[in-house]
Amino acid sequence: MGDRKVLLPGKWRTAWGLAIMLTIATVFVPPSRAHADAGCAAVDVVVARGTGEPGWLGDEIGDPLYDMLQERLPVSTSSYRVNYPADYSFAVGAGSADLVGHLVAAATACPGQEFVLVGYSQGAAVVHAALGTGVVSWYPSRVQLPGYLGARVAAVLLFGDPMRGLGWNVPGAYQFRTGDWCTGGDPICGSGIDADAHVAYGSDLVDAANFAADRI
Numbered sequence: 001m002g003d004r005k006v007l008l009p010g011k012w013r014t015a016w017g018l019a020i021m022l023t024i025a026t027v028f029v030p031p032s033r034a035h036a037d038a039g040c041a042a043v044d045v046v047v048a049r050g051t052g053e054p055g056w057l058g059d060e061i062g063d064p065l066y067d068m069l070q071e072r073l074p075v076s077t078s079s080y081r082v083n084y085p086a087d088y089s090f091a092v093g094a095g096s097a098d099l100v101g102h103l104v105a106a107a108t109a110c111p112g113q114e115f116v117l118v119g120y121s122q123g124a125a126v127v128h129a130a131l132g133t134g135v136v137s138w139y140p141s142r143v144q145l146p147g148y149l150g151a152r153v154a155a156v157l158l159f160g161d162p163m164r165g166l167g168w169n170v171p172g173a174y175q176f177r178t179g180d181w182c183t184g185g186d187p188i189c190g191s192g193i194d195a196d197a198h199v200a201y202g203s204d205l206v207d208a209a210n211f212a213a214d215r216i
Helices: 012-022 058-072 092-109 122-131 147-152 172-177 195-199 202-213
Strands: 043-048 077-081 114-120 153-159 178-181
Touching: 043 058, 043 092, 043 122, 058 077, 058 114, 058 202, 092 114, 092 122, 092 147, 114 122, 122 153, 147 153, 153 172, 153 202, 172 178, 178 202
Parallel strands: 043 077, 043 114, 114 153, 153 178
Antiparallel strands: none
């Protein structure tokens, strides 16, 4: 039913806190590689990593997914790593500010460019904040994507999404363009109790890459 709250009033903050406690607790590793493309690519893939996720765009989701997108998209691509701590400081507002700032600058520099937004775990919350999902609209320092750029977002790909676990979707205008994957047993995006399921999205990446390709 769109961007609607389904938990009882006053309960979502507690559920959200529990979700963050369960978020993957791997050790951050400095960027190992970059995806840099000269000029204006037709599609810019913007990735917000999960909590403590190693890798440049993220070993679990961003890096392998970007490789697949490069193979599947019939146009040139570039990528951007959202600059936020991705740790237990839970700087969702800072992440949304960097994501939106990048899109505004890239859209100005490259008038024909489209965007694919990718968020994993805490990174999915960053994407929600940037798109204006109500449950994180109160978050300190949150920055929302200007309406005029909404049409430039070709696809939104979310994995292990805590907002899904709380019963929220992206705002209605983005729903057709959004794929939201939740592995069975994942306690962050669903009602499971298997913590290992939160780091088991490799089998969903092909589906996600095809989903994005169909919308470019």
